Amino acid sequence: MDLSYTDEEQAFRAEVRDWLAETLPRDLSEKVRLGKRMSKQDVEHWHRLLNAKGWLAPNWPKKYGGAEWNAVQRQIFEEEACLAHAPRTLPFGLSMLAPVLMAFGSEEQRQRFLPGLLDGTNWWCQGYSEPGAGSDLAAVKTRAVREGDEYVVNGQKTWTTLGQHADWIFCLVRTDPDAKKQEGISFLLIDMTSPGVTVRPIVLIDGEAEVNEVFFDNVRVPAENLVGEENKGWTYAKYLLTHERTNIAGVGFSTAALDTVKHVAQNVKSGGKPLTENPHFAARLAQVEIDLMAMATTNLRVVSAAAKGEAPGAESSMLKVKGTVIRQELTSLLRRAVGPDALPFQPDYLEGGDNAEMMGPEHAATAGPSYFNMRKLSIFGGSNEVQRTIITKAIIGL
Amino acid sequence: MDFNLTEERRMLQDTLSRFLADKYDHDSRRKGIASGRPFDPDIYAGLAELGVLGALFTEDQGGFGGMGFDLSVVFEELGRAGVIEPLLPAVLTGSLIADRTDLVEEVIAGESIVALACTESQARYDLDNVETSVVDGKLNGTKVHVLNGAQASSLVVVARESGKTTDQDGIALFLVPTDAKGVTIVDYTNNDGTSGATVTFVDVALDETNRLPGGYAALEAAVARGVLALSAEALGAMETAKALTIEYLKERKQFGVPIGKFQALQHRMADVLIEVEQARSAVINLAGHLEADRTTRERNVSATKNLIGRVGAQVVEESVQMHGGIGMTDEYALSHFTRRITMIDHWFGDVDHHLARFIALSAA
Numbered sequence: 059m060d061l062s063y064t065d066e067e068q069a070f071r072a073e074v075r076d077w078l079a080e081t082l083p084r085d086l087s088e089k090v091r092l093g094k095r096m097s098k099q100d101v102e103h104w105h106r107l108l109n110a111k112g113w114l115a116p117n118w119p120k121k122y123g124g125a126e127w128n129a130v131q132r133q134i135f136e137e138e139a140c141l142a143h144a145p146r147t148l149p150f151g152l153s154m155l156a157p158v159l160m161a162f163g164s165e166e167q168r169q170r171f172l173p174g175l176l177d178g179t180n181w182w183c184q185g186y187s188e189p190g191a192g193s194d195l196a197a198v199k200t201r202a203v204r205e206g207d208e209y210v211v212n213g214q215k216t217w218t219t220l221g222q223h224a225d226w227i228f229c230l231v232r233t234d235p236d237a238k239k240q241e242g243i244s245f246l247l248i249d250m251t252s253p254g255v256t257v258r259p260i261v262l263i264d265g266e267a268e269v270n271e272v273f274f275d276n277v278r279v280p281a282e283n284l285v286g287e288e289n290k291g292w293t294y295a296k297y298l299l300t301h302e303r304t305n306i307a308g309v310g311f312s313t314a315a316l317d318t319v320k321h322v323a324q325n326v327k328s329g330g331k332p333l334t335e336n337p338h339f340a341a342r343l344a345q346v347e348i349d350l351m352a353m354a355t356t357n358l359r360v361v362s363a364a365a366k367g368e369a370p371g372a373e374s375s376m377l378k379v380k381g382t383v384i385r386q387e388l389t390s391l392l393r394r395a396v397g398p399d400a401l402p403f404q405p406d407y408l409e410g411g412d413n414a415e416m417m418g419p420e421h422a423a424t425a426g427p428s429y430f431n432m433r434k435l436s437i438f439g440g441s442n443e444v445q446r447t448i449i450t451k452a453i454i455g456l
Numbered sequence: 457m458d459f460n461l462t463e464e465r466r467m468l469q470d471t472l473s474r475f476l477a478d479k480y481d482h483d484s485r486r487k488g489i490a491s492g493r494p495f496d497p498d499i500y501a502g503l504a505e506l507g508v509l510g511a512l513f514t515e516d517q518g519g520f521g522g523m524g525f526d527l528s529v530v531f532e533e534l535g536r537a538g539v540i541e542p543l544l545p546a547v548l549t550g551s552l553i554a555d556r557t558d559l560v561e562e563v564i565a566g567e568s569i570v571a572l573a574c575t576e577s578q579a580r581y582d583l584d585n586v587e588t589s590v591v592d593g594k595l596n597g598t599k600v601h602v603l604n605g606a607q608a609s610s611l612v613v614v615a616r617e618s619g620k621t622t623d624q625d626g627i628a629l630f631l632v633p634t635d636a637k638g639v640t641i642v643d644y645t646n647n648d649g650t651s652g653a654t655v656t657f658v659d660v661a662l663d664e665t666n667r668l669p670g671g672y673a674a675l676e677a678a679v680a681r682g683v684l685a686l687s688a689e690a691l692g693a694m695e696t697a698k699a700l701t702i703e704y705l706k707e708r709k710q711f712g713v714p715i716g717k718f719q720a721l722q723h724r725m726a727d728v729l730i731e732v733e734q735a736r737s738a739v740i741n742l743a744g745h746l747e748a749d750r751t752t753r754e755r756n757v758s759a760t761k762n763l764i765g766r767v768g769a770q771v772v773e774e775s776v777q778m779h780g781g782i783g784m785t786d787e788y789a790l791s792h793f794t795r796r797i798t799m800i801d802h803w804f805g806d807v808d809h810h811l812a813r814f815i816a817l818s819a820a
Contacts, residue, residue, distance in 0.1 A: 059460070059462070059465075059740070060457060060744075061740070064457070067457070334819070344811055344815045345762075348814060351738075351759050352737040352759075355738075355740055359736075359737065362457055372729075373733075376729065376730045380734065443723065445726070446722065446726035449726040450726045450729070453702065456705070
């Protein structure tokens, strides 16, 4: 047992920290620190900077242009990036599609799509959920019918995150309606500029159109865009979901959020004293900090096992549940800390750059919307209830 | 970073776990407690022979362990088996009696028990609240909840030589034989089967040979070790409660199916499973910071004890609920682990005490 990092790991952390200090543009980190919204240009800018360093794809092998970091290194990078208020990278292409292409795609598909993920040519989105297929993902109905060298796709995807910016979408489509529901699904790559694709943004509870509906009306997709074998898509989807769940604990996010809550609470007064001295607030804050201290270690236990090649099972579901409960509690505490200044809805500030005016102190405009937005954490990626079922089934085996 | 035990500690864990699986059965343990016997001397001698007590002391002290992860490995196994034999006193007093090499040797050999007499009735969980006094070589006062006080050959007594009741300065430590004139010990059995005592000192004559090195700071550091041992013991006991409950969810049938098929129970069990992992991480955090600077160590003491108390309550309440009536019987092992886990919350500060203390330590 040794809780300290090795010399190599500490050197790596220092390298990451120095690079972030030199490279991360101040306007981007301020937007992240204040909880403002990232534009498409912001994300692309950050991707370019990371890619120039070779750090855009932490888990990819070097031969495809990745950093090929192990799980501990990825964890260190995530922590440092969060503490420096770096924007998050887009996971859809980099950590969801790419591992599937590497494991199940053809060499031609890898050559065609992987470079575009790194150099910013293509923005990818995920076509999984449908109006009738949420946590029960295998219920997808979007139909793809083979006609010669093409598939003809009809149906609808929903909750497609940042799909309004996307050039491509990877989709689960039903190719065999008569098979058992998991067995008739295929994994298809669709060009969003194809005739018949319509994207309709959905304005969410925080006023932002973060997600979309995507409609397919007789969209013709070349058969070469099928990944792996027809009707094997569910296997690939499950593989993808295990990758989606790495970093699911969000320790870095929570550590940064805890700092923000403390900073705000120390600087607002309640009954003439800093809010941190209000016993009810202080108790909630201390409890979530204690939970986070333990979860950081729970996460490192899983990460360190993963770095040795052990595949996480129920552990990633545990981290998903606990990690999201902690992150949501922190957004709740930030909203409370801001107090009455959380009332005004200030979209110009949320969307705006450095010069946008805001009523109230720092975080006043973002505390409410981010509290609302983060309700998603316990819903997406398999709801926390689905995770609880997975955990118990894995351990008691019924 | 490495979350695996060293080879030595894994061997210790295996040996201890095999010994307890072999010798420490629920029925004889239960009969012993029901008969009012504070512990089983044969088991205690067996544990000493295995070197379990030696593992609680550093090499300088004549042991072969004594670090955070030595304590956590030993006490997790003791907790898993529900051991009530008096190993905790050795953790609480071991660092305080380090300069009495003969006595330490006797403790390691299982021949002597040295108990910690620190708590007073007005003090609740505050270690620095001490009225027991030493004035002109006479010790006077009353200590309550002295673990294994009636089985001890001597006591480490926390007493005040100067200052107000709540001053940290003026607190001193004395080694007092239990057969000294003026010492009265009244013992009783705790809810979990362990043995407690009220110890009264009336004009007990002390001289400088009774004085132990260190004052409040040494006491706090010793209690930090005790909190780690208790937390690891609670973790082990939770693992047993969890295992019993998992088995029960699979075996018990109602409405024609195993009750583990019901989603209401599955989801609650999932939370128990998650929180037991959190408890394990909390024990690791404290074990890993036991030798750190005072503030870091004590923040981890309070964080861990708070989390263990919360998770412990969740584990026992859910385990008993999922078992139904059988979980409430004295005959079934779960009720014994329930009592132990719950009573651990009452040693050296409960959930609320340590939450408040964590806040105070974080603000400092």
